[in-house]
Amino acid sequence: MRAATSQSWRDWLLSEAPQSRAQARAGQAYRRWRGFTENWLGVVGLVIVLTLIGMAIFAPWIAPYDPLAQNLSQRLQPVSWQHWCGTDSLGRDIFSRIVYGSRVTLLIVGLVVVTVGPLGLILGCVAGYYGGAVDRILMRVTDIVLAFPKLILALAFVAALGPGLENAIIAIAITSWPPYARVARTETMVIRNSDYIAAAKLQGASSLRIIMLHVVPLCVPSVIVRSTLDMAGVILTAAGLGFLGLGAQPPTPEWGAMIAAGREQIFDQWWVATFPGLAICIVALGFNLLGDGVRDALDAR
Amino acid sequence: MASARSTAKLVSAEVTTFAITMLGLLLVTFLIGRVIPIDPVLAVVGDRAPPDVYDKARIALGLDKPLWQQFLTYLGQVARGEFGTSVMTSNPVILDIKRVFPATLELATLGTLIGVSLGIPLGVAAAVYKGRWPDNLVRILGLFGYSIPVFWLGLMGLLLFYAHLGWVGGPGRVSVAFDDLVTTKTGVLILDAILEGEWEVARDAFSHLILPASVLGFFSLAYISRMTRSFMINELSQAYILTARVKGASETRVIWRHALRNAAAPLATVIALSYAGLLEGSVLTETIFAWPGLGRYITASLLQADMNAVLGGTVVVGVVFISLNLFADIMARVFDPRTR
Numbered sequence: 001m002r003a004a005t006s007q008s009w010r011d012w013l014l015s016e017a018p019q020s021r022a023q024a025r026a027g028q029a030y031r032r033w034r035g036f037t038e039n040w041l042g043v044v045g046l047v048i049v050l051t052l053i054g055m056a057i058f059a060p061w062i063a064p065y066d067p068l069a070q071n072l073s074q075r076l077q078p079v080s081w082q083h084w085c086g087t088d089s090l091g092r093d094i095f096s097r098i099v100y101g102s103r104v105t106l107l108i109v110g111l112v113v114v115t116v117g118p119l120g121l122i123l124g125c126v127a128g129y130y131g132g133a134v135d136r137i138l139m140r141v142t143d144i145v146l147a148f149p150k151l152i153l154a155l156a157f158v159a160a161l162g163p164g165l166e167n168a169i170i171a172i173a174i175t176s177w178p179p180y181a182r183v184a185r186t187e188t189m190v191i192r193n194s195d196y197i198a199a200a201k202l203q204g205a206s207s208l209r210i211i212m213l214h215v216v217p218l219c220v221p222s223v224i225v226r227s228t229l230d231m232a233g234v235i236l237t238a239a240g241l242g243f244l245g246l247g248a249q250p251p252t253p254e255w256g257a258m259i260a261a262g263r264e265q266i267f268d269q270w271w272v273a274t275f276p277g278l279a280i281c282i283v284a285l286g287f288n289l290l291g292d293g294v295r296d297a298l299d300a301r
Numbered sequence: 302m303a304s305a306r307s308t309a310k311l312v313s314a315e316v317t318t319f320a321i322t323m324l325g326l327l328l329v330t331f332l333i334g335r336v337i338p339i340d341p342v343l344a345v346v347g348d349r350a351p352p353d354v355y356d357k358a359r360i361a362l363g364l365d366k367p368l369w370q371q372f373l374t375y376l377g378q379v380a381r382g383e384f385g386t387s388v389m390t391s392n393p394v395i396l397d398i399k400r401v402f403p404a405t406l407e408l409a410t411l412g413t414l415i416g417v418s419l420g421i422p423l424g425v426a427a428a429v430y431k432g433r434w435p436d437n438l439v440r441i442l443g444l445f446g447y448s449i450p451v452f453w454l455g456l457m458g459l460l461l462f463y464a465h466l467g468w469v470g471g472p473g474r475v476s477v478a479f480d481d482l483v484t485t486k487t488g489v490l491i492l493d494a495i496l497e498g499e500w501e502v503a504r505d506a507f508s509h510l511i512l513p514a515s516v517l518g519f520f521s522l523a524y525i526s527r528m529t530r531s532f533m534i535n536e537l538s539q540a541y542i543l544t545a546r547v548k549g550a551s552e553t554r555v556i557w558r559h560a561l562r563n564a565a566a567p568l569a570t571v572i573a574l575s576y577a578g579l580l581e582g583s584v585l586t587e588t589i590f591a592w593p594g595l596g597r598y599i600t601a602s603l604l605q606a607d608m609n610a611v612l613g614g615t616v617v618v619g620v621v622f623i624s625l626n627l628f629a630d631i632m633a634r635v636f637d638p639r640t641r
Binding site for chain 2: 140141143144145147148149150151152153155156157159160161232233236239240243244245246256259263266267270273274277280281284285288289
């Protein structure tokens with residue numbers, strides 16, 4: 001009975017003659033999903049990213065200890081059944097701090113993507129749609145920012161604005177929008193010559209309306225792919241800023257800052273710096289694998 | 302000759318781009334210098350200065366002029382290499398940078414050498430044996446290269462190769478016993494030691510250099526091998542390769558003499574970009590390895606809120622970075638007519 005239902009669901013999704021727009025969309029999404037799952041590395045990436053999100057949401061239930069609770073009698077304890085990743089120099093449980101640190105990581109990635117994505121998208125679409133002088137100026141600025149050393153500039157920004165999570169996010173966002181603008185521009189240059197844009201123009205739609213309603217939505221998928229591929233880089237830059245003491249401030253459990261805290265004891269208490277670094281590696285790897293998988297699935301249309 | 306003229310034209314276009322990019326960078330560092338919450342006048346005259354002293358200092362610093370005039374003044378200062386005085390070392394920033402820069406250069410150069418000498422053969426192998434283990438190895442290296450924080454890899458390297466295995470020297474540029482034994486000539490410690498015939502010092506310096514350079518070299522290797530692979534796959538699918546094979550050229554000859562030579566121009570670009578990337582990556586690596594280079598100078602100044610030093614260092618890294626970008630572009634355009 002169940003098998004029969006799932007069979008008919010699949011037939012409905014893969015139907016050659018969809019009855020409604022919703023069915024056609026669902027069918028397309030299902031085909032893409034199947035294309036994506038054929039690449040097992042991409043699925044591994046998705047699992048890692050979903051685990052990260054799960055960890056962030058359910059942190060209070062997963063973490064065995066309070067991430068901020070100091071216990072000086074338990075300081076620098078090695079890996080054990082009580083403390084899966086040992087404890088740091090203030091006796092805090094490192095595993096619990098890593099679990100709560102996933103919230104900080106997700107916050108950084110999320111905020112950078114929601115600011116940089118739309119900004120790059122709009123700039124790229126405007127440049128691509130108007131062409132001419134607007135395009136030349138916007139792309140010049142894009143190229144200039146692209147040629148900057150990103151990390152050093154982010155450092156200088158944070159140094160000027162003062163250390164802190166918000167300023168680190170702003171600094172990363174300011175230096176990382178250009179690739180998005182480029183991607184969106186390339187897409188727009190193709191779209192702007194299509195017939196339906198001409199039709200919209202003939203109907204008297206304003207440029208603003210055409211860009212926002214007819215161009216931007218079509219550029220969104222490539223920007224999403226681009227940002228998935230970018231997230232690992234954002235995580236590494238944020239961790240670097242945190243490591244230098246310019247990102248999230250103590251006692252916030254940020255992974256880069258946790259590595260910095262374990263630096264002094266690296267030769268005697270290796271676990272303090274090792275596990276947060278492993279967490280960064282796994283999460284960055286997850287985003288890279290997911291990004292590759294999504295790109296392959298969307299490109300193969 | 303038409304080609305020489307068009308080359309000149311290309312180069313001049315690139316130089317214009319370079320000048321505009323530099324102006325952009327300097328505008329950014331200038332603006333960063335203006336938004337700092339520390340009042341530069343108070344930093345000079347102190348908190349309790351009477352208003353007239355304060356005003357005089359403000360005028361002396363040129364802070365009463367409109368912003369664009371201040372920017373022009375700033376451009377002039379940068380052109381003359383005046384970045385102000387470092388609060389941390391109380392030297393002019395430019396002297397500090399001259400002192401620490403060779404150490405960074407040494408590190409990034411050896412890192413790039415490691416990346417090139419391993420990355421290109423590996424990338425070629427991956428392209429030739431596509432889908433087999435060299436290809437998978439390059440893919441895995443690439444993934445790790447984009448996923449591992451450089452400072453964490455450095456710490457793990459120290460833990461394994463220094464603390465546990467004892468194969469390499471620890472943090473710092475040379476062991477304490479050898480400190481200040483060699484007079485500075487080139488600023489590159491190994492060269493200086495060899496020039497003076499101090500082989501012991503040279504060997505010790507090398508054992509300190511090899512680990513941080515390998516850490517940087519790993520990232521360079523990951524990037525270069527990945528790019529070599531894709532350039533080579535592209536070249537090997539071209540018709541001229543078939544022609545060469547039909548003419549009876551050996552496979553070795555086809556791969557190294559025909560395909561790789563045509564991939565050389567884009568590869569030069571990639572190597573220049575990777576070198577620039579390593580200069581930037583050295584900021585974090587030097588912090589880990591207590592390497593007395595520009596990166597550590599910048600981060601140490603950051604913690605002291607020494608903005609003159611931070612911005613001076615940023616400008617220098619930026620200039621080198623943008624110059625390498627320009628160099629890479631020119632190389633690609635001059636040596637590869639297809640990119641014109």
